[in-house]
Amino acid sequence: MRQITLSTAVNEAIAEEMRRDETIFLIGEDVAEAGTPFKITAGLVEEFGTDRVIDTPISEPGFMGIAVGAAMTGSRPIVDLMFGDFIFLIMDQLCNQAAKTHYMSGGKLNVPLVLRTNMGATRRSAAQHSQSLHAIVAHIPGLKVAMPSSAYEAKGLLKTAIRDNNPVVIFEDKLMYQDKADVPEEEFLIPFGVANVKREGSDITLVGTSSMVQVAEKAAEILAAEGISAEVIDPRTIVPLDMDTINASVRKTSRCIVIDEGHQSFGVTSEIASRLMEQSFYHLDGPVIRMGAMDVPIPFSPALEDITVPTPEGVAETARKLMAGEMYHV
Amino acid sequence: MTDAKTNTEEYLQMYRQMVRIRSFEDQANQLYLSAKMPGLTHMYSGEEAVAVGICEALKVTDKITSTHRGHGHCVAKGADFKQMFCELLGKEEGYCRGKGGSMHIADQSNGNLGANAIVGGSMGIATGSALSAKRQGSDDVTVCFFGDGATAQGLMYEVMNMAALWSLPVIYACENNGYSEYTRTDEIAAGSITGRAEAFGIEAFKVDGQDVLAVNELAQTLVARCRKGEGPFFIELETYRYHGHHVGDINREYYRPKAEEKTWHEGRDPITNFGKWLTTEGVVDQTDLDEIKAEIKADAAEAVAYALDAKYPDQSEVDMHVFAETP
Numbered sequence: 001m002r003q004i005t006l007s008t009a010v011n012e013a014i015a016e017e018m019r020r021d022e023t024i025f026l027i028g029e030d031v032a033e034a035g036t037p038f039k040i041t042a043g044l045v046e047e048f049g050t051d052r053v054i055d056t057p058i059s060e061p062g063f064m065g066i067a068v069g070a071a072m073t074g075s076r077p078i079v080d081l082m083f084g085d086f087i088f089l090i091m092d093q094l095c096n097q098a099a100k101t102h103y104m105s106g107g108k109l110n111v112p113l114v115l116r117t118n119m120g121a122t123r124r125s126a127a128q129h130s131q132s133l134h135a136i137v138a139h140i141p142g143l144k145v146a147m148p149s150s151a152y153e154a155k156g157l158l159k160t161a162i163r164d165n166n167p168v169v170i171f172e173d174k175l176m177y178q179d180k181a182d183v184p185e186e187e188f189l190i191p192f193g194v195a196n197v198k199r200e201g202s203d204i205t206l207v208g209t210s211s212m213v214q215v216a217e218k219a220a221e222i223l224a225a226e227g228i229s230a231e232v233i234d235p236r237t238i239v240p241l242d243m244d245t246i247n248a249s250v251r252k253t254s255r256c257i258v259i260d261e262g263h264q265s266f267g268v269t270s271e272i273a274s275r276l277m278e279q280s281f282y283h284l285d286g287p288v289i290r291m292g293a294m295d296v297p298i299p300f301s302p303a304l305e306d307i308t309v310p311t312p313e314g315v316a317e318t319a320r321k322l323m324a325g326e327m328y329h330v
Numbered sequence: 331m332t333d334a335k336t337n338t339e340e341y342l343q344m345y346r347q348m349v350r351i352r353s354f355e356d357q358a359n360q361l362y363l364s365a366k367m368p369g370l371t372h373m374y375s376g377e378e379a380v381a382v383g384i385c386e387a388l389k390v391t392d393k394i395t396s397t398h399r400g401h402g403h404c405v406a407k408g409a410d411f412k413q414m415f416c417e418l419l420g421k422e423e424g425y426c427r428g429k430g431g432s433m434h435i436a437d438q439s440n441g442n443l444g445a446n447a448i449v450g451g452s453m454g455i456a457t458g459s460a461l462s463a464k465r466q467g468s469d470d471v472t473v474c475f476f477g478d479g480a481t482a483q484g485l486m487y488e489v490m491n492m493a494a495l496w497s498l499p500v501i502y503a504c505e506n507n508g509y510s511e512y513t514r515t516d517e518i519a520a521g522s523i524t525g526r527a528e529a530f531g532i533e534a535f536k537v538d539g540q541d542v543l544a545v546n547e548l549a550q551t552l553v554a555r556c557r558k559g560e561g562p563f564f565i566e567l568e569t570y571r572y573h574g575h576h577v578g579d580i581n582r583e584y585y586r587p588k589a590e591e592k593t594w595h596e597g598r599d600p601i602t603n604f605g606k607w608l609t610t611e612g613v614v615d616q617t618d619l620d621e622i623k624a625e626i627k628a629d630a631a632e633a634v635a636y637a638l639d640a641k642y643p644d645q646s647e648v649d650m651h652v653f654a655e656t657p
Binding site for chain 2: 051
């Protein structure tokens with residue numbers, strides 16, 4: 001099968017959907033000729049023109065609000081938010097407007113829009129360009145949240161998001177834009193709320209989101225060499241969240257570590273760990289362990305930044321302790 | 331006064347719609363005072379000529395966005411009393427199945443994109459609606475209603491900039507009622523309000539918001555120009571809210587003198603003054619107007635009785651409509 005980068009996969013998904021449905025347009029800062037700083041949308045303006053690939057001023061709340069209004073009136077906008085950190089600028093339009101319109105109108109109005117943005121530290125971009133803020137969005141009812149872990153997921157989930165009649169926020173890990181994966185030439189979609197068992201195992205379950213799936217897979221390799229069989233699960237969307245697959249795995253392995261790049265406190269790791277405790281408590285042989293980003297603003301210095309996010313070695317070390325029962329005494 | 335609408339039926343339609351808003355608000359206020367309505371509500375009484383003058387210049391498919399003080403816009407864009415009172419009381423038959431209430435009331439089928447309880451929160455929505463219309467090649471116009479208080483929100487300047495850059499068919503209608511909640515507008519607004527739109531190259535107008543014919547004439551002109559691609563436009567409508575910020579804001583002399591309220595009630599009431607004009611011009615006589623008022627008052631009372639008896643949504647609806655179905 002051919003391999004393409006995550007960046008190309010996103011570009012293909014947008015182009016295919018825009019060819020299929022004329023109500024779709026792309027809006028954001030430098031999405032047209034510049035193709036975004038990451039060159040993800042390069043070439044789209046040449047095919048679809050400036051009516052459908054719309055450059056905006058640096059006015060995140062403004063163009064997000066415009067997208068919400070357009071979505072309520074027959075358009076299907078794809079909003080490009082250059083950095084995930086800027087989500088704080090658009091919180092009213094995303095959380096008070098887009099998320100609540102369908103509900104507050106008693107189901108009469110829809111907001112079919114996609115907000116594409118990014119996440120991920122270790123790019124030496126400091127505290128305002130390195131955050132992973134998906135948990136904040138996932139907290140608000142009415143928003144769906146997808147977290148692709150490779151080019152394959154990026155394409156399939158984005159196409160599903162564009163066809164969804166609700167606001168969907170997609171967080172792409174900005175360090176993965178040039179990572180390649182097998183992506184079929186023929187059309188495919190990945191349904192929301194269906195987790196992917198990336199690797200089967202019997203001793204411990206590693207649930208990872210976005211780039212933490214790769215971290216979990218590398219940790220599983222390390223552990224395999226030591227005779228520990230780890231199962232790796234990628235939920236792919238955190239809203240909706242496929243607890244059936246995660247519960248089934250944990251009931252089989254009886255141990256679990258949840259790995260996510262958002263801050264550890266009040267985050268995705270906490271949510272999944274809590275649900276496991278409520279739903280699979282009597283199947284567990286040890287506590288469910290959370291591994292998120294440290295609860296500090298992301299520092300600039302490489303010496304500091306690299307220790308703020310989970311690593312394969314760190315996950316493997318935690319897994320060893322959990323297997324040995326040492327986690328009971330933390 | 332100027333001539334915008336020129337036949338008796340159109341004049342009476344505007345008169346009726348203003349009386350309908352006043353009657354609706356009188357009933358809503360009573361529902362609050364008699365503790366029959368959950369929560370609070372913000373009265374539109376006194377500002378009727380703004381919503382009616384503008385909405386009578388619109389087609390059903392034209393869009394509006396409304397505010398926390400939104401009952402007037404909702405009535406003026408064609409909503410029905412029964413479903414509105416049902417919404418106010420949180421009943422299943424309300425326009426939003428009781429999930430919105432006073433601050434989110436809207437008859438979506440008439441192009442009302444919702445009342446917004448975030449001050450200035452709908453400015454992006456209105457501008458996006460205009461972007462949809464332009465992209466779809468329709469000649470629909472969107473009117474964004476907001477108050478003087480919302481001119482202090484940054485979103486307004488971001489979206490006016492884009493509306494002007496992209497020549498969008500949107501009219502920003504600033505209802506300047508002199509007060510930003512409990513604070514005089516001259517204490518929160520520096521310089522000129524219309525001047526802010528003009529800074530983006532948007533043609534801006536000031537009009538007496540108590541004169542329904544003046545409002546309607548200006549709206550007709552600007553809506554027609556929007557349909558030809560000459561938008562966006564900005565209107566500042568000088569008006570007055572008779573009640574406090576909300577129905578519970580009763581002792582308000584600390585920020586607004588009673589003498590000022592009296593001056594507006596007695597000299598600048600939009601319904602009284604339009605009624606006088608209609609009789610002076612010989613369009614109708616006072617008996618006709620009294621009949622209209624009595625008929626609407628009875629309609630409102632009947633709708634209230636209906637809504638009070640109507641059933642609440644089943645509790646199973648609480649998690650319905652969080653997400654829309656995707657086929």
